[in-house]
Amino acid sequence: MILHCDSNSFYASCEQIFRPDLREKPVAVLSNNDGIIIALTKEAKALGIKRGDPFFKVRHICESNNITVFSSNYTLYADISRRITSIYMEYAPDIEEYSIDESFLFFNRCNFSVQDWYEIGHDLKQRIYKEIGMPICVGATPTKTLAKLYNKKAKEHGGVFVYEPSKVDEFLAQTDCGTIWGIGPARARTLLSHGIKNALQLKDMPLFDAKKLLTIQGFATVQELNGISCIDKVIREKKDVITSSRQFSKKVYDMKTLECALVQYTELAVERLRSQKSECGAVSIYISTCNYYAENPDEQYSNGAIILS
Template sequence: MTSFALIDGNSFYCSCERVFDPSIAKRPVIVLSNNDGCAVARTAEAKVLGIGMGEPYFKIRDLCRDNDVAVFSSNYTLYGDMSARLNAIYRQWSPDVEIYSIDESFLNMTDIRPEDREAFGRDLRSTVQQWTGIPTCVGIGPTKTLAKFANHVAKKNAELGGVCDLTQPAARRSWLDRIEVGEVWGVGAASERKLFGLGIETAGDLARIDARLARNLLSVVGERTVLELQGVSCLPLEDVPPQRKGCAVTRSFGTPVADLAVMLEAVAAYAMRAGEKLRRHGLEATHLAVFMHTSRFNHRDRPHSAQTTVHFPEATNDTFDLISAAQRGGRKIFKDGHRYAKAGIIMNDLVAARSQLRPLFEARDRDRSERLMTALDAVNAKFGRGTLLPASVGIKRDWQTKFDRRSPRYTTNIKELPIASAR
């Protein structure tokens, strides 16, 4: 019988901040979105204060000050590195690991005896805490949907000690009947309303309906969800990530952009970052879309939103090709007299590098392009991102997203290592 575990970090972004700053271990902590806009992570102490997910920071600034809340800008470099450390531990405990998100991973537990699975979860949780300082919860079940449901139960019920095993039918039925159907993985708000209208209010109610009825109500996804709740595994572990179909680099500006030259710098920088992503995953783009828009919340500025697509003669991941296309698109849609709040690069229908036939009379030297990109990536990997970059991305970059409250990149930047004091 198959068995899965879902392990995730509790208030992951906030926990990463606490690992390197013991002074905030007992304080409420929140992490803000880009440009320090709204709360995207909150510790339990912050939730008790009434700070909601997505709450704009300007609305809770006084509340945070009055209650000694530790407030941080997002530090994605730190969070990504800590996530990699967690998954390195998971791979020592299970040969098959699927990274579901930055703070969640599925593990294959099929080879572990049923009577040992809860102890396995507790040992894994303890090891992660000891080696990284990150608190976690573990959910165990015969399907991925039930493992995710068990993880939710473990989080919401402190008496379980952070681990919930729902491999046994009796335990499964008990918890499914206590929790609303909207908490089931794959049941969105619209589906929840539809199910409530039919008297299907709990996860247990959903598990007891006929799978064919679920297909009629909620499509094949709903049928699969019901089967998974019944203990029939329909979702295999994806330990080898599928090839990406798209790539996007989008940012809100630190200050509104009203000048074409500044906008072209920004889209060039986004295209450069997109090229790095493509090459890291062995992919190429056949076309590139550029978009920009003004703020929806600033009613003093005239609204404007535009997008255009630029096609390449042949698939590419060359930074200079991407920048050229991005700037052509940017010039086409930029309108004077507007103050833009956000712009970005979107690439869909990606293909594997060198998977397409070369034109007989190729306009560019592909081999030279690949050597140049390899050298560029190697220098930036060795000496730090941005060591070598095209002049078109600018130097001052006042438009960049603001992270005024960002903590140091403790684990990846030698200039920002934690300071130890001996007394």
């Protein structure tokens, strides 16, 4: 069995950990340059803003509805993610950190009952909330594709949703193809043009047709929907380029502030470099003004330098 664990509104929930007075209240988090909404709680979504909205366009909505807005703090988010992962590692013999806020937990040799998996999922969910303060959802299925799908449904089932062979077809019949991991809107339109409207029809699709319409990835998706695990654990390779950057939420006029920021983010980049045991071949430094707040395009500025080591 594979458990897919996904933190709810991760960036916003991280901010709420240190601001418990904001629990169950609308919260939004902005991108590096405070230009775009990149995370928000369900309470904020209910007020009409969505991820990807330019902040200047929805600022009035945030102010009139008392939505608390944070600049992004990736150092904090990475630290919370590491704490959560350490708990995952206590439960599963093998894990895959898929992203900063979601992981796959592999239990390949554990033959538990459906009720056992529900208990494990709820125990994991409760422990992470108690020890860290992060709400998560858990989907438990035989494959990664189904696990991602069941995780979405977990929000409607108390945060945990477990695969049951006798009920999977009914669930897939109610699931749009576009919501399946690896399909997306474009491939969903291709499937619709061939009369395939839901995930159950995709599951029953001949493998030859799946490969022809959706390439080898679609072939794998159909197998995964049938409970056959064929998407392996991803082993992260060393990064060839390490980036550490941040833009300011307020206008900066003095060199000292820029120098302090440069030192801080250089230290973060070096930490990542050492953690993957790599050597540095070149250092690139860049600076630019923010597009969102410039009144005169002629005032835009950007520059950079590269030093080979």
